[in-house]
Amino acid sequence: MALTRNVYQILEDIVGPENISEEPVILDSYAFLWLAETVTDSKFFTRPEAVVMPGSTEEVQAIVRACNRYGVKYKALSTGWGPWNAPGDEGVVQVDLRKMNRILEIDEKNMYAVVEPYVIFSQLQVEAMKRGLTCHIIGAGANTSPLASCTSMSGMGLSGISMSYNARNPLAVEWILPTGDILRLGSLGCGAGWFCGDGPGLSLRGIMRGTHGAMGGLGIFTKCAVKLYPWPGPRQMHFEGVSPGHVAAIPQNFRCYVLSFPSWDSFADAAYKIGEAEIGYVMGKQIAAGIVPLMAARSPTEYAQIRESGMADEIMQEFRYALQLILGAHSLREIEYQERALQEILAETGGWIPSPTQDPERQKTTFRMMIKVDGNSAIFRLSGSFGTSFGAETSCDAAMVHARLGEEIKKKYIEKGVIADDGAEWAWGAEMNEHGRFAHIEELFMYDPADPESAKGAAEFIEETSLLTAKQAPGLAIWELARGGLGPKAHDIYGPACSNYHVWQRRIKKAFDPNFSADATFYIEPEE
Amino acid sequence: MALLDYRNDMQRCSRCSLCKWPPLAQIKSWRFSNVCPSMVWGNFHAYSAGGKLIAALSLLDGRIDYSDKFLEIVYQCQMGGACDVSCKVTRDLEPLEVMLELRAKCVEDGQLLPAHMVMIESLRNDDNPMGKLKAERGKWAEGLDVKDITREKADVLYFAGCRYSFDQDLWGIARGAVTLLKKAGVDVGISGKEEACCGGRAYEMGYRGELTKYAEHNIETWNTAGVRTVVTSCSDCYGTFKYHYPKVGKTMNFEVLHITEYLDRLIKEGKLKPTRKVPLQVTYHDPCHLGRLSEAYIPWEGVERKVLGQIVIQDPPKEFRRGTNGIYEPPRDVLKSIPGLELVEMERIKEYAWCCGAGGGVKEAYPDFALWTAKERIEEAEATGAEALVTACPWCERNFRDALEQDGEKMKLYNIVELLLEAL
Amino acid sequence: MSEKEELIAIVGAEYVFDDPENLESYSRDMSFVRAMKPQYVVKPQNAEDVQGIVKWANNSGMPLIPVSSGPPRFRGDTIPTLGGAVVDLSQMKRIIRINRRNRVAMVEPGLTFGELQPELEKEGLRLPMPLAPRSSKSVIGSLLEREPTIIPKYQWDISDPLLCTEVVFGTGDLFRTGEAAGPGTIEDQWASGQAQTNPMGPFQVDFFRLIQGAQGTMGIVTWASVRCELLPQAHKLLLVPSDRLEGLIDFAYRLLRARLGDELLLLNSFNLAALLGEDADQIRSLREGLPPWILIIGIAGYERLPQERIEYQEKDIMDIAQQFGVEPVSAVPGTSAREVSKALSKPSGEPYWKLRFKGGCHDIFFLTTLDRTPEFIGAMYQMAEATGYPSTDIGIYLQPQMQGRACHCEFNLACDPNNPKEVDRVRTLFTSSSENLIKLGAFYSRPYGPWADMAYRRDAESAIASRKVKGIFDPNNVMNPGKLCF
Known part of the structure; x- marks a missing residue:
């Protein structure tokens, strides 16, 4: 269903001929996405009918209005990583926000930045660091968009312990509603500035997003004030070495640890205590036991040799209940205090610092990866891709329930040979957001996207775990994972189990998008 | 390897877009945070390395066919390889190889650019892609007291390359290089008009046969001449000798050095002594082919296997070129050896340096894009506060000169050789 | 059945009131909002009652005005605009759960701070409070109104410390928000x-x-x-006096950036005097002695290394203070940190501190950023002068919110409710300055009374979108009609 010439021409008039395309070679680069093979049996989702690239709020608004007027659906993306960026069906115009890539303002005193959709975390972080600030970077990596994270996606990341979760990090937002009207959330609406995203009165931020965002299903966000957080490190981090081994010295007021524990229980105890002591700057369970042997290998081949020889068994066990922790302090007195507190916590919980991680060079690498969040796509390295499944934003104790459940289910799929044998453990997260107020957990696994059997196994794994959380009550699932696993029926499976929220969400969709113009695929279809 | 051999790499791209940025830890500002000129110029994802992998997969799977836009996406790229370095920080994929194979396939299928055809025609007729007569090739060295290797033996062959041989504005650099070598007492010769193209540019444009032809010819000539060392001032040629020549399978009985490596060695051995002050603050541009693309070829023939369920391994293990071992320090060390000269670094350097814009057949096919790319680099150089931009490659130099002239910019431009000459 | 009988059938006769005295007491508050009597006051005992009442309202078309805090009330938000039934939740006072490990409590809407805090203390916990709330203030009422608390460090988002809720929407549907929604019952989740x-x-x-x-x-x-x-095991309060607000603001920003201090707020001399003084005379005399501005910084030591925490923070604060040329002290002329600490640590004694000076008080408050507060204060003084209100009688309270990203700026205009001339003058000042402040960039995020009209007039799109929300959750407009933009 190609666009009519009339509609194409209207869109072209809005953005200019160089910023619109319906060339198949261009369209396919938007249809191709990570995890597509677990849904479509190929690397490609449905092609958009055209890609338009607006350069301003006004152009976005004009596109949305034109789509409403001519009955065309649209779907916006910023960096475009993940299946939720794809058009759900035929007849969708993809709105690529790449040209809207400016950091409009950094308010150093009041600790926020105003960004456009295509600013990435790395850019924002370096500019913020020049002012003694930084931003909460999501676990996916610093190559993603803070605006998208704050307005439209989820927002978990290891700096959550001191920098929250991105659903809680937007202040005022400029939002092109599904109909094309511009809503300016919070203090921006009356022209007071960007410092608050809630009010007057009830907070329309509640419509904008929940734990997870509308993923393009409720309009397009063009500007967002993002909270920044204190960065007590150097204004510019200097990384020595040549790719892929960049390292930076750990400043005097920082420490970088890997902590291991004898069990999930003691792991959780320590996580709670660290949260309560308010000593973590970045913390989480990122390095799975199955990944640890890679530290001693130069290639997947060597990794496999080490694993198959059995030499890795002991170290994998040592890292099974391990978390990474960066302490960061504003003074040397504070770092001393934090270290004392940590030592006490380790003594109380039976935790220890595994010897391989005490190597200062390794610590530097871990420090870089946790501050810059630049290494997480290594997760694709061993098998070519990874998937992630169920999990929740919930208390740490409930997260541990997830971790245990994840192990059990994963074993089956490892035995079938359809996912990589990672020792049946990869509970990722445990971030203890906001000094321990709620945790994040998800179960990662590795599969090969070039192997149809593996892709099929991955799809089954995601589906089984998604159904599990709907049936049992270990915490509300992560939406994009549940949607990925269960497909369009996900809301109708979860809704009845969760206060019938889906009924309300459908009403919201209908009220705010009466022409059903914004692609609802990863939000909610207006009809059951 | 052929394009089809990389199908798994294409499928394993996650569309993470890391190929658009420097290694993330090395981003130092918003302003200079891009690493892929093609992507910034073209904007649609298809212009990125990841996008080209997708285009290749789509083509292989018969989802799309060649079109003018397809060719633009394939060819509007300098093949500078920064994308490849960024990808390989965390992945074991070969995006640049896929891009090279994709161009080769385009050529095989007759999907050619007129501007490139002109270059190839010239190459076939006159052994250079610059539309110049072969007979004029040695003119750059006229009056230089240097051995002609076709007539007499020398330890070291100085290989000028096509750009230095035919771009009269740059002759002084090649002449200066020879002068420096002679000053250091090096037994150096040149091939004069008998010199032939390295074949690298043709290879990058997808013309595989031309590389094989020139590689075989040059290796044989130099082996026969008994030279111990081949030195070139051209980074493109250097990268070609180091990476592409070994692929043709002929033994090379000589060492290949870039002029900056050799000069660095001579200075450190005390054979060249920069003593005169050159009071200048400079910034150094790493040419792609001297930096990340000069990493030596690492032969690998093997198969992919699965172990531990779905872990993909190469059997035997494959070593990946990640930009780690490019020539980064020698040019810097030469600059640092010059009294009074201060080197300040740009934000994007070494393996994640921004390209000058001239490579991959872009300067010839898309001159506006080439100049825009250069101007972007000049802005970055200016942002350091340096008075001069220094490089070590004639293609970079030509393109920077053109960009500076077009905009009437005041920034000075030097080759390392010029500065060292001044210091002696 | 009559309306009243229907109500009685839902909650029982002892919880439905329509006697004039009761109706009168809910018809007005301390604000300038026009008085209006409800037809009924109903006091539900549980969620089922509430659900019954809301369904009844939908059937009968009777507006419902939810009230959770006891009097005196100040904002006009619980005064019926169109009559109706006041739903007084004060009898729903259960503490459903206190969970030490996750530092969370689950409570009903009638529970006050004064009732909750001692129970929390038994578990080693405390709830960050607004500035000395009146003793009748409902915890949930305060949280639902996004009242600022005095510990900005723990307010990560403007919605804190509110977490999950069980709510009966205007449609009568019972819903659980946040992770409480499910899957599973609350007990399953526990x-x-x-x-x-x-x-x-x-x-x-x-x-x-x-x-x-x-x-x-x-x-x-x-x-x-x-x-x-966590409940502090040890606590230290520092007072930082200054003649100049600007000096304290820069210092406060630095502390917020370094995450130093727990309680952190700024008061002018009048408000600190009002908080500490027992009557008008005492307030007057205290005000004369106190420095014009006081930054209050509390440092808590919790279960882990409490003294050490206080010690390092105090030293760091002192170092920074030196850089900023200010001096944190434990006493200022007229009061001590200990007395201030006492006043901040619990709800206000009787009478409520804002009423002690003149018996009445009208608050103007809005959100801005801390650095902009001097502009607003300057403007407020000018407006007060223009109306003949003594600027020395203006209480000022500046509360950094969201770890310092925004600031609650509050002016308290004491007023003798029995002096019609003074009431008129304050009314004039209240109205004109409210309008002027919004022109200067004040954000009435909690738009009570006349502010609603001012706020929504400037932000029509928010009004339109809010009405869409209203149409979903309360399509018959039974819930407190006439408020906000409804």
């Missing part, structure tokens, strides 16, 4: 270790944000989980 600590969702809508700040126009909350903090 069994798997959940503690209703994640307020977001479920999934892609933050339902709790649609209730919070809504002044009871969307539904009635029947319980909420609230985020508690």
Whole structure:
């Protein structure tokens, strides 16, 4: 269903001929996405009918209005990583926000930045660091968009312990509603500035997003004030070495640890205590036991040799209940205090610092990866891709329930040979957001996207775990994972189990998008 | 390897877009945070390395066919390889190889650019892609007291390359290089008009046969001449000798050095002594082919296997070129050896340096894009506060000169050789 | 059945009131909002009652005005605009759960701070409080109104410390927000270790944000989980006096950046005097002695290394103070840190501190950023002067919020309610300065009374969108009609 010439021409008039395309070679680069093979049996989702690239709020608004007027659906993306960026069906115009890539303002005193959709975390972080600030970077990596994270996606990341979760990090937002009207959330609406995203009165931020965002299903966000957080490190981090081994010295007021524990229980105890002591700057369970042997290998081949020889068994066990922790302090007195507190916590919980991680060079690498969040796509390295499944934003104790459940289910799929044998453990997260107020957990696994059997196994794994959380009550699932696993029926499976929220969400969709113009695929279809 | 051999790499791209940025830890500002000129110029994802992998997969799977836009996406790229370095920080994929194979396939299928055809025609007729007569090739060295290797033996062959041989504005650099070598007492010769193209540019444009032809010819000539060392001032040629020549399978009985490596060695051995002050603050541009693309070829023939369920391994293990071992320090060390000269670094350097814009057949096919790319680099150089931009490659130099002239910019431009000459 | 009989059938005769005295007491508050009597006052005992009442309202078309705090009330949000039934939740006072491990409590809307804090203390917890709330103030009422608390460090988001809620929407549907939504019952969730600590969702809508700040126009909350903090084992309060507000502001920013201090707020001499003084005379004399501005910094030591925590923070604060040329002290002329600490650590004694000077008080408050507060204060002084209100009688309270990203700026205009001339003068000042302040960039995020009109006039799109929300959750407009933009 190609666009009519009339509609194409209207869109072209809005953005200019160089910023619109319906060339198949261009369209396919938007249809191709990570995890597509677990849904479509190929690397490609449905092609958009055209890609338009607006350069301003006004152009976005004009596109949305034109789509409403001519009955065309649209779907916006910023960096475009993940299946939720794809058009759900035929007849969708993809709105690529790449040209809207400016950091409009950094308010150093009041600790926020105003960004456009295509600013990435790395850019924002370096500019913020020049002012003694930084931003909460999501676990996916610093190559993603803070605006998208704050307005439209989820927002978990290891700096959550001191920098929250991105659903809680937007202040005022400029939002092109599904109909094309511009809503300016919070203090921006009356022209007071960007410092608050809630009010007057009830907070329309509640419509904008929940734990997870509308993923393009409720309009397009063009500007967002993002909270920044204190960065007590150097204004510019200097990384020595040549790719892929960049390292930076750990400043005097920082420490970088890997902590291991004898069990999930003691792991959780320590996580709670660290949260309560308010000593973590970045913390989480990122390095799975199955990944640890890679530290001693130069290639997947060597990794496999080490694993198959059995030499890795002991170290994998040592890292099974391990978390990474960066302490960061504003003074040397504070770092001393934090270290004392940590030592006490380790003594109380039976935790220890595994010897391989005490190597200062390794610590530097871990420090870089946790501050810059630049290494997480290594997760694709061993098998070519990874998937992630169920999990929740919930208390740490409930997260541990997830971790245990994840192990059990994963074993089956490892035995079938359809996912990589990672020792049946990869509970990722445990971030203890906001000094321990709620945790994040998800179960990662590795599969090969070039192997149809593996892709099929991955799809089954995601589906089984998604159904599990709907049936049992270990915490509300992560939406994009549940949607990925269960497909369009996900809301109708979860809704009845969760206060019938889906009924309300459908009403919201209908009220705010009466022409059903914004692609609802990863939000909610207006009809059951 | 052929394009089809990389199908798994294409499928394993996650569309993470890391190929658009420097290694993330090395981003130092918003302003200079891009690493892929093609992507910034073209904007649609298809212009990125990841996008080209997708285009290749789509083509292989018969989802799309060649079109003018397809060719633009394939060819509007300098093949500078920064994308490849960024990808390989965390992945074991070969995006640049896929891009090279994709161009080769385009050529095989007759999907050619007129501007490139002109270059190839010239190459076939006159052994250079610059539309110049072969007979004029040695003119750059006229009056230089240097051995002609076709007539007499020398330890070291100085290989000028096509750009230095035919771009009269740059002759002084090649002449200066020879002068420096002679000053250091090096037994150096040149091939004069008998010199032939390295074949690298043709290879990058997808013309595989031309590389094989020139590689075989040059290796044989130099082996026969008994030279111990081949030195070139051209980074493109250097990268070609180091990476592409070994692929043709002929033994090379000589060492290949870039002029900056050799000069660095001579200075450190005390054979060249920069003593005169050159009071200048400079910034150094790493040419792609001297930096990340000069990493030596690492032969690998093997198969992919699965172990531990779905872990993909190469059997035997494959070593990946990640930009780690490019020539980064020698040019810097030469600059640092010059009294009074201060080197300040740009934000994007070494393996994640921004390209000058001239490579991959872009300067010839898309001159506006080439100049825009250069101007972007000049802005970055200016942002350091340096008075001069220094490089070590004639293609970079030509393109920077053109960009500076077009905009009437005041920034000075030097080759390392010029500065060292001044210091002696 | 009559309306009254229907109500009685829902909650029982002892919880339905329509005697004139009762109706009169809910018809007005301390604000300038026009008085209006409700037809009924009904006091539900549980969620089922509430649900019955809301369904009844939908059938009968009777407006409902939810009230959770006891009098005196100040904002006009609980005065019926169109009559109706006041739903007084003060009898729903249960503490459903206190969970030390996850630092969370689940409480009903009638519970006051004074009732909750001692129970929390038994578990080693405390709930960050607004500045000396009146003793009748409902915890949930305060949280639903996004009242600032005095510990900005623990306010990560403007919605804190409110977490999950159980709510009866205007349609009569019972709903649980945040992770409390499910799957499973609350008991199932407890069994798997959940503690209703994640307020977001479920999934892609933050339902709790649609209730919070809504002044009871969307539904009635029947319980909420609230985020508690550890109870200090040791505590130290520092007072930083200054003649110049600007000097304290820069210092405060630096502390917020370094995450130093727990309680952190700024008061002018009048408000500190009002907080500490027992009557008008005492307030007057205290005000004369106190420095014009006081930054109050509290440092808590918790279970882990309490003294050490206080010690390093105090030393760091002193170092920074030296750089900024200010001096944190334990006493200023007229009072000591100890006395201030006492006043901040519990709800206000009787009478409520804002009423002690003249018996009445009208607050003007809004959100801005801390650096902009001097402009607003200057403007307020000018406006006071123009209306003949003594600027020395203006109480000023500046409360950094969201770890310092925004600032609650509050002017308290004391007023003798029995002096019509003074009431008139304050009314004039209140109205004109409210309008002028919004022109200067004040954000009435909690738009009570006349502010609603001012705020929504400047932000029509928010009004339109809010009405869409209202149409979903309260399509018959039974919930507190006439408030906000409804």
